[in-house]
Amino acid sequence: MSSSSATSTTPHVPEGFRLHTENNVHILMSENEAFLNPVQEFNRDLSVACIRTWSEELNKLKQERRAQVSKKRALKIKEGSAKKRQRVNEQVSVVVEEKPLQSEESQGGKTDTDLQPTTRPEETFDYNFTILEALSATGLRSIRYAKEIPLVKYVLANDLSPTAVAAMKRNVELNGLGVEEKTEEDGSARKGKTNLGKVRVNQGDACALMYGHRTERVDVVDLDPYGTAAPFIDAAVQAVKDEGLLCITCTDLSILATNNYPEKCFSNYGGLPMKAEYSHEAALRLVLHAASTSASRYGRYIEPLLSLSIDFYVRLFIRVNSSPLQVKKALTKTSSYFVCTSCQSFYEQPLGRVIEKTGAGDNVNTIYKTQPGPTIGSRCPECDSSLHIAGPMWSGPIHDTNFVSKVLQHIEANKDAYGTSARMQGMLTVAKEELPTPFYFTPTKVAGFFHCQTPSLEETTSALLHAGHQVSRSHASPGSLKTTGTCEDLMDVFRSWVKKHPIKNVSETSPALRLLAKEPRAEANFSKHPNSVTSSSKFKIVRYPETPANWGPGSRPVTGGGNKRKRKHDN
Ligand SMILES: C[S@@+](CC[C@H](N)C(=O)[O-])C[C@H]1O[C@@H](n2cnc3c(N)ncnc32)[C@H](O)[C@@H]1O
Numbered sequence: 001m002s003s004s005s006a007t008s009t010t011p012h013v014p015e016g017f018r019l020h021t022e023n024n025v026h027i028l029m030s031e032n033e034a035f036l037n038p039v040q041e042f043n044r045d046l047s048v049a050c051i052r053t054w055s056e057e058l059n060k061l062k063q064e065r066r067a068q069v070s071k072k073r074a075l076k077i078k079e080g081s082a083k084k085r086q087r088v089n090e091q092v093s094v095v096v097e098e099k100p101l102q103s104e105e106s107q108g109g110k111t112d113t114d115l116q117p118t119t120r121p122e123e124t125f126d127y128n129f130t131i132l133e134a135l136s137a138t139g140l141r142s143i144r145y146a147k148e149i150p151l152v153k154y155v156l157a158n159d160l161s162p163t164a165v166a167a168m169k170r171n172v173e174l175n176g177l178g179v180e181e182k183t184e185e186d187g188s189a190r191k192g193k194t195n196l197g198k199v200r201v202n203q204g205d206a207c208a209l210m211y212g213h214r215t216e217r218v219d220v221v222d223l224d225p226y227g228t229a230a231p232f233i234d235a236a237v238q239a240v241k242d243e244g245l246l247c248i249t250c251t252d253l254s255i256l257a258t259n260n261y262p263e264k265c266f267s268n269y270g271g272l273p274m275k276a277e278y279s280h281e282a283a284l285r286l287v288l289h290a291a292s293t294s295a296s297r298y299g300r301y302i303e304p305l306l307s308l309s310i311d312f313y314v315r316l317f318i319r320v321n322s323s324p325l326q327v328k329k330a331l332t333k334t335s336s337y338f339v340c341t342s343c344q345s346f347y348e349q350p351l352g353r354v355i356e357k358t359g360a361g362d363n364v365n366t367i368y369k370t371q372p373g374p375t376i377g378s379r380c381p382e383c384d385s386s387l388h389i390a391g392p393m394w395s396g397p398i399h400d401t402n403f404v405s406k407v408l409q410h411i412e413a414n415k416d417a418y419g420t421s422a423r424m425q426g427m428l429t430v431a432k433e434e435l436p437t438p439f440y441f442t443p444t445k446v447a448g449f450f451h452c453q454t455p456s457l458e459e460t461t462s463a464l465l466h467a468g469h470q471v472s473r474s475h476a477s478p479g480s481l482k483t484t485g486t487c488e489d490l491m492d493v494f495r496s497w498v499k500k501h502p503i504k505n506v507s508e509t510s511p512a513l514r515l516l517a518k519e520p521r522a523e524a525n526f527s528k529h530p531n532s533v534t535s536s537s538k539f540k541i542v543r544y545p546e547t548p549a550n551w552g553p554g555s556r557p558v559t560g561g562g563n564k565r566k567r568k569h570d571n
């Protein structure tokens, strides 16, 4: 069961409402009042697990730091009292040289240990943290955070729509999180006020609220809007504390992961999307780019902890910190890509580089330079087709393996706490092993470019491993592989494959012939490599589950201030 104190009894459902229950949180729904997408349970489960893991790690860190500070302070006091005693002794010995020094006991029974500050034992200190959910709708997510994450101090749940806010207040009460507030005038208790409890409801514009928290920052900001989160990112990166967590959902994959609206993608994320089977990873990198450039403006930088492409949306968990040095390095984690219009080979064009020069006295002078380019000619070296530009986008790692392992451990130990734990385990196991290098491919797709029979995942993996490259899966697509090899290395594997499995009936104009016009630099070895089975494929886990029922971002309710009809770009 959920780790929270759950409301176990089914509440009374007033006429005109229906009850939605997710993980012991009850939500009253009425027609067109506030938005709720049941398919997003996976998103909410994942968010509870990630925020909880992040908070427990931060708590440990704060406890360690506190213990160190107390230790140092105690040592200083000890040193101070020893010196003081020495000074007193010296004075005494000068005045009455023959008089022996007093023992500690005779100084009123005080010892060094007694002079230390009376600090609480470190294990009793817990860092209770705050969450700001900028776009809360029914409040389901905020209520789950408040009930299921032990270290939450309170959640600030906000929505622009008055009807959503009314629903939220009702749901907070329904789940036993409303508190009584004493009125200032007569001190009488009024039931139903929600601004002091564990979920504090606010009606207002998300950006206005977040900009209001620029000085008094919160620990976690969660953005789960309709469509794009882009208009909220600038305010969000400023509202979150150092070491804080920024959680972002974007459902506008028609913009982020296709080439249909490049102008819209550029205006929202500052980079261009790509048309390729790996465009969903590009979508993640474009959102990270938007977060990184926004953060940089305020002397802050991002560390992606987990970046997932799921069903019809992307969900990212990003740590935010301040450091002028790391801000400068953002340039070196940003690239554009040239993508072949036929065979989807990609060529990275990094934007910046760091040069470190050691000067006099071993002083290291760091200089930032632009990268030379172009890194590629105007045609694809593999098939001679034209190339399109994508990005700039984030080119650094998209997950923190250590963090993903911790989330996995938490889910494994709390399987019953989540409705979607099997799927979470599957996806995170793949994400944990994912190579940090950009993009993935599927043997099926590449075989399609060659018009050849498809080698199995094991054959493709083995050939790449035998050639000295690393291989992993990608969480973003079933049957996909990532490799440290170049696109030429991959194409050579397929050129070798075609020699063993010749193709027939290919038209003279087919790009397949152009791909085969190049000889492979070495003959690929398709025999089973001992490392070809990654641990994620050893487990019987749901790595790539079926598309859930009622799949999709859902549609907005038609009434209420912030709830307008769905726009063209919303999904
Ligand atoms: C997709 S729903 C949120 C779903 C919710 N996070 C969940 O997990 O169930 C988006 C919400 O954003 C609200 N909204 C839209 N624009 C807003 C703005 N500028 N400020 C605050 N809320 C806004 C809408 O009223 C809607 O309730």
Ligand SMILES: [Zn+2]
Binding pocket: 340, 341, 342, 343, 344, 345, 380, 381, 382, 383, 384, 385
């Ligand atoms: Zn090509």
